[in-house]
Amino acid sequence: MASRTATKDIITLRGSAAIVSEFFGYAANSILYNRGVYPEETFAKVKKYGLPLLLTQDDGVKAFIANLTAQLTEWLESGKLQRVVLVIMNKATSEVQERWNFSIETDGEVVEKGVSREKSDKEIMREIQAIMRQIASSITYLPCLDEPCVFDVLAYTDKDVAVPFTWIESDPKLIANPQMVKLHSFDTKIHKVDTLVSYKNDEWDEQ
Amino acid sequence: MILRTPPPRKRRADSSPNPDRRLVIYEDPPAEPEQSHHHSEQMICTYQCRQMVKSEFLDALSSAEKQAHDSESKLASLRDELSKAEAERKKFRDQCFYTEQELAAAKGREQALQEQLLKEVNNSQQRLKKQIHSYSELEVKLQNEMNLRKKAESSAASAEEKASLLEGKLSHVSETREKETSRLQNELVQLKRESKFSVTRISADLERMECKAKNAEEESALLKEQLEELRKQLNKVTAPILPHVTIVFDLIILLHQCLKEKNEAERKLSSFATQELPPTETNILLKHLQEELRNYESEVREAQKLKSSHENTELLKEKLLEEKGRRERTESELLKVSEIQLTAKKLEDELSAWKLMMKDIPGVACPDDIPLKFASLQKEVLESMLKVGEANSRLKQIEIALDAAELGKRNAVSEAALANEKAELSKLETRRIELMLSSVTEERDRLKNAVDELRKIRNVEAGGEIVGGNVLQELESSLAKKEYHIKELESNLCEQKEVNNRQHSERKLLSERLNNEAKRIKSLEREGDRLRSEISLLESKLGHGDYSSSSTKVLRMVNTLAVDNEAKQTIEALQTELQKTREKLQAVEELKKQSADAGTLVDSYISGKTVQLKEQIATLEKREARYKTVFADRISVFRRACCELFGYKIVMDDHQRSDGIPVTRFTLQSIYAQSDDEKLQFEYESGNTSILANDYTSQPEISHQVEIFIRKLNSIPAFTANLTVESFNKRTLS
Numbered sequence: 001m002a003s004r005t006a007t008k009d010i011i012t013l014r015g016s017a018a019i020v021s022e023f024f025g026y027a028a029n030s031i032l033y034n035r036g037v038y039p040e041e042t043f044a045k046v047k048k049y050g051l052p053l054l055l056t057q058d059d060g061v062k063a064f065i066a067n068l069t070a071q072l073t074e075w076l077e078s079g080k081l082q083r084v085v086l087v088i089m090n091k092a093t094s095e096v097q098e099r100w101n102f103s104i105e106t107d108g109e110v111v112e113k114g115v116s117r118e119k120s121d122k123e124i125m126r127e128i129q130a131i132m133r134q135i136a137s138s139i140t141y142l143p144c145l146d147e148p149c150v151f152d153v154l155a156y157t158d159k160d161v162a163v164p165f166t167w168i169e170s171d172p173k174l175i176a177n178p179q180m181v182k183l184h185s186f187d188t189k190i191h192k193v194d195t196l197v198s199y200k201n202d203e204w205d206e207q
Numbered sequence: 208m209i210l211r212t213p214p215p216r217k218r219r220a221d222s223s224p225n226p227d228r229r230l231v232i233y234e235d236p237p238a239e240p241e242q243s244h245h246h247s248e249q250m251i252c253t254y255q256c257r258q259m260v261k262s263e264f265l266d267a268l269s270s271a272e273k274q275a276h277d278s279e280s281k282l283a284s285l286r287d288e289l290s291k292a293e294a295e296r297k298k299f300r301d302q303c304f305y306t307e308q309e310l311a312a313a314k315g316r317e318q319a320l321q322e323q324l325l326k327e328v329n330n331s332q333q334r335l336k337k338q339i340h341s342y343s344e345l346e347v348k349l350q351n352e353m354n355l356r357k358k359a360e361s362s363a364a365s366a367e368e369k370a371s372l373l374e375g376k377l378s379h380v381s382e383t384r385e386k387e388t389s390r391l392q393n394e395l396v397q398l399k400r401e402s403k404f405s406v407t408r409i410s411a412d413l414e415r416m417e418c419k420a421k422n423a424e425e426e427s428a429l430l431k432e433q434l435e436e437l438r439k440q441l442n443k444v445t446a447p448i449l450p451h452v453t454i455v456f457d458l459i460i461l462l463h464q465c466l467k468e469k470n471e472a473e474r475k476l477s478s479f480a481t482q483e484l485p486p487t488e489t490n491i492l493l494k495h496l497q498e499e500l501r502n503y504e505s506e507v508r509e510a511q512k513l514k515s516s517h518e519n520t521e522l523l524k525e526k527l528l529e530e531k532g533r534r535e536r537t538e539s540e541l542l543k544v545s546e547i548q549l550t551a552k553k554l555e556d557e558l559s560a561w562k563l564m565m566k567d568i569p570g571v572a573c574p575d576d577i578p579l580k581f582a583s584l585q586k587e588v589l590e591s592m593l594k595v596g597e598a599n600s601r602l603k604q605i606e607i608a609l610d611a612a613e614l615g616k617r618n619a620v621s622e623a624a625l626a627n628e629k630a631e632l633s634k635l636e637t638r639r640i641e642l643m644l645s646s647v648t649e650e651r652d653r654l655k656n657a658v659d660e661l662r663k664i665r666n667v668e669a670g671g672e673i674v675g676g677n678v679l680q681e682l683e684s685s686l687a688k689k690e691y692h693i694k695e696l697e698s699n700l701c702e703q704k705e706v707n708n709r710q711h712s713e714r715k716l717l718s719e720r721l722n723n724e725a726k727r728i729k730s731l732e733r734e735g736d737r738l739r740s741e742i743s744l745l746e747s748k749l750g751h752g753d754y755s756s757s758s759t760k761v762l763r764m765v766n767t768l769a770v771d772n773e774a775k776q777t778i779e780a781l782q783t784e785l786q787k788t789r790e791k792l793q794a795v796e797e798l799k800k801q802s803a804d805a806g807t808l809v810d811s812y813i814s815g816k817t818v819q820l821k822e823q824i825a826t827l828e829k830r831e832a833r834y835k836t837v838f839a840d841r842i843s844v845f846r847r848a849c850c851e852l853f854g855y856k857i858v859m860d861d862h863q864r865s866d867g868i869p870v871t872r873f874t875l876q877s878i879y880a881q882s883d884d885e886k887l888q889f890e891y892e893s894g895n896t897s898i899l900a901n902d903y904t905s906q907p908e909i910s911h912q913v914e915i916f917i918r919k920l921n922s923i924p925a926f927t928a929n930l931t932v933e934s935f936n937k938r939t940l941s
Contacts, residue, residue: 018894025893046868048893055869068764082759085752099752140336141585155762156754163762170763172752180747181589198752 008118013110016117016190017076021069023128023186023193024102028065028086028153029055030135031100035088035142037149049129068153071164075157076104076191079111083156087173091148096173098142098199105192117189127186131195134183141181142199175200261661264682268654271689275647278696282640285703289633292710296627303616310609317602321595328591335588339581345561346574349554356551363544366537373530384523391516398509405506604735608728615724622717633706640699647692654685777827781820788817854878854931855887868892872899875927879934887930889923896923 011019026048033043033054038061043054056062075081086100109115154170163169178198185194565571571580754761850856855875862872870892877885888899898917904910909930916926 022894044869047866064764071764083754101752140332140339141589153764155764156759157762159758159760161760161762167762167764170761172754172761174752 009121010116011119011188011190012116013077013114013190016110016188017073019124019188020076020104020191020193021073023131024072024084025065025069026053026055027100027102027132027135027195028068028151029053030132031086031088032056032061032151034136034139035098035145035149037088037145037151049125049132051129051132053132067166071167072155075155075161076106079106079108080158080161081106081155082158085154085156085172087152087154088145088149089152089173091150096175096200097145097149098197099173099175099178101196101198103194103196105194107190110190119187119189124186124188127184130184131186134195138181138183138197142197177201257661260682261658264654264658264686267686267689268651268658271647271686271693272651274693274696275644275651278640278693278700279644281700281703282644285633285707288707306612307616310612314609321598321602324591324595328588328595331584332588335581335584342561342577345557349558352547352550352554356547359540359544359547363537363540366533366540370534370537373533377527377530380523380527384520384527387516388520391513391520394509394513398506398513401506405503600735600739604732611724611728615721622713629706629710633703636699636703640696643692643696647689650685650689650692654682657682777823781824781827784820785817785824788820850878853927854935855927862890877931877934879931879938881934881937885934887927898923 029043030053032038033040033056038056038058042056042058044057045052046055047053056065072081072084081104083104084102086102087096088098088100089096107117110117152173154173155167175198179201180196180198183195183197185192187193565574565577568577568580570583571577846857855877858874858876860872860874861869863869870890873889873891875887875889876883880886885903886901887904888901890897890899898904898913904913912926912929916922916929
């Protein structure tokens with residue numbers, strides 16, 4: 001995937017897809033922990049990107065995220081993935097509370113011709129680390145989720161993508177008049193990922 | 208030097224009457240004697256010619272002087288213009304330097320302000336976060352403590368009341384208990400004595416009764432014999448025997464009664480060491496026995512009372528113990544109350560401190576305002592962040608404009624350098640012109656001197672002709688030179704004028720260019736604002752989640768989590784309900800023993816509910832089993848396909864490393880393997896696959912392949928494919 005050169009590392013399409021899908025897995029876990037979707041005791045600490053991150057130990061959630069990241073890797077390698085959205089909804093009313101939007105721009109030349117790019121691995125890890133820190137600090141301005149919530153993942157793909165048997169077409173689950181906060185982005189020179197969180201206006205803010 | 212007697216000159220052959228009044232000097236003949244005669248005539252002619260020449264020369268001189276004066280004045284004006292241009296250039300340069308300095312100062316100030324703002328924003332953010340966190344914690348603590356305090360106070364009050372009541376009761380109960388225990392003890396002692404006496408008495412009575420019973424039996428046997436004899440006698444003599452018969456019957460009846468009483472007495476004796484009543488003293492005995500029975504009954508009652516009092520004492524003891532336990536609990540709670548009071552005081556102090564702090568916070572009157580204030584502060588922080596972003600963008604724009612201004616400045620500097628060069632050139636030109644002027648003035652002075660000399664020579668007429676002719680020639684030549692100089696000066700003047708005009712035009716062009724650049728900068732700024740607003744609009748759309756349905760579709764993974772979780776949750780809920788119903792059933796069964804009616808109703812209700820719950824559990828378990836079977840089927844199909852396509856049986860299991868990171872281990876066995884030991888092990892963790900060393904991979908052939916394909920070429924598929932081919936070859940060859 002990546003081999004070391006003097007100052008920069010060679011990034012291939014496959015390597016970049018693995019980096020992005022792995023990032024999404026860890027980001028999803030971090031969001032589920034920080035937003036309290038699952039209880040704290042169901043998470044275990046691991047070290048990644050130079051930070052202590054929390055991974056769920058629930059078998060069901062683990063399997064779900066593993067299958068998800070495998071499919072995202074496939075779509076990223078084919079250059080068909082445009083966006084991934086993690087949606088947090090009220091369990092009782094199915095009302096959407098938050099949308100964590102990860103937009104992906106793919107370098108078409110790399111997908112068509114199979115060329116590689118150069119970028120330092122450390123630089124990419126630093127960028128991802130900044131995003132993880134921002135996700136952790138988002139609890140200071142995001143409204144509290146008092147009601148029990150569940151999560152779902154939407155993938156925005158090209159129109160000509162074949163739908164796998166574990167996926168179905170869905171509505172985009174939008175929020176009416178959301179508040180939006182743009183977070184940092186990271187770039188592997190093949191895939192550029194922009195992060196943005198939109199959330200429902202809190203009653204306090206409306207007052 | 209003009210000769211007094213110039214040499215004779217030859218007449219010019221092609222001379223014509225000169226329109227500009229030039230005099231032709233006739234050649235004197237060579238004859239000397241006629242020289243003096245012609246000399247006077249020539250003197251007259253030359254005087255007139257000289258006069259004419261002088262007048263013409265003077266005119267030419269005056270015109271040359273005028274021209275020189277004009278050129279001087281023009282030179283002066285040029286110099287003035289040059290000085291003005293230099294002054295303007297200096298002024299522009301000073302302005303340029305000043306603007307540069309201002310720009311640098313503004314940049315530095317802006318950077319410092321930005322840094323300060325960022326620091327302040329970060330500090331305020333951190334402070335806000337800490338304060339919010341601490342506020343929320345404190346609020347929760349406060350509420351908990353208040354609730355606890357209230358509960359504790361109420362419980363303490365009730366406990367105090369109970370304790371006081373219980374103490375009173377306790378004291379009363381203890382007193383009564385003591386009294387009763389003493390009384391009961393006395394009674395017990397008495398009863399023991401009495402019972403001993405009664406036991407001894409009863410045993411004596413029993414012996415007596417036994418003897419009496421024996422006697423009664425013997426008597427009854429005798430009586431039976433008598434009866435039989437009497438019957439025999441009766442048979443013989445009925446009439447006189449009747450009273451005897453009645454007596455016998457009475458005796459029989461008495462006997463029967465005695466037997467009954469004996470049985471009763473035996474029964475009574477079995478409970479009080481059996482007694483038998485003699486037939487003769489029956490009534491008295493009966494009475495006595497009845498009295499005794501009554502006594503015994505009274506004693507039994509007393510014993511029962513004793514027993515009940517014993518039980519009461521035991522109950523009272525238990526109550527005492529309970530009350531003691533309650534007392535201890537109330538005492539501990541009282542201690543806790545005191546601790547809670549201390550904590551409440553501390554909290555009150557903290558509250559007052561926070562209230563004082565709240566007063567310091569502007570715009571906050573009560574605790575409810577704090578979250579609003581925080582929300583408003585957060586909004587302000589967000590707005591300030593937005594403003595900071597906008598300021599950054601403006602800074603960048605200003606930097607771009609600065610760069611453009613610097614470029615313009617460089618261009619202006621270069622142009623100023625060019626203008627300087629031109630000014631220097633013009634300076635040189637003016638110097639040259641000055642030199643020329645000085646030469647011209649020298650010539651003029653020289654000519655003036657010549658004129659003076661001519662005048663002097665005019666006064667001395669002798670030998671002046673040749674000198675005048677020479678002087679005239681010199682004057683003509685000098686005039687020609689002067690005219691040439693004047694022409695040169697005029698041409699220089701024209702050039703200078705042209706240069707000045709060019710500089711004016713260049714200045715105008717530069718100012719026009721500056722105006723155009725300024726307009727362009729403004730238009731660029733407007734475009735930048737427009738683009739920024741467009742970007743923000745697009746970002747808002749992106750964030751909102753809008754998409755084009757012609758090129759994009761939204762897919763969602765089927766969330767088996769929710770279904771499984773729901774099933775698990777319902778199963779757990781049903782299991783808890785089952786346990787509860789089982790407990791209820793047990794309680795009901797116990798109640799059933801006491802009352803059958805209530806038990807039947809509850810039984811039916813509980814049984815119906817348990818049936819329902821069991822059915823639900825069964826359906827959920829069936830569903831779970833179905834999911835598992837489907838998944839197992841698909842997985843087995845996938846595994847078989849992988850095995851047949853790639854030639855490896857893959858076994859996957861999860862492990863945890865010593866550092867806590869979960870990893871997945873894959874064990875691969877080739878279908879062409881010749882033994883079960885030929886297994887490859889790989890470890891997969893967050894996208895990275897690595898081979899694990901074992902006995903099989905430590906073999907030289909395999910380790911060589913691992914070295915080449917995995918370590919050097921970094922390709923596991925190539926390694927496995929190569930291994931498959933090699934093992935296939937081995938298998939087929941063998």
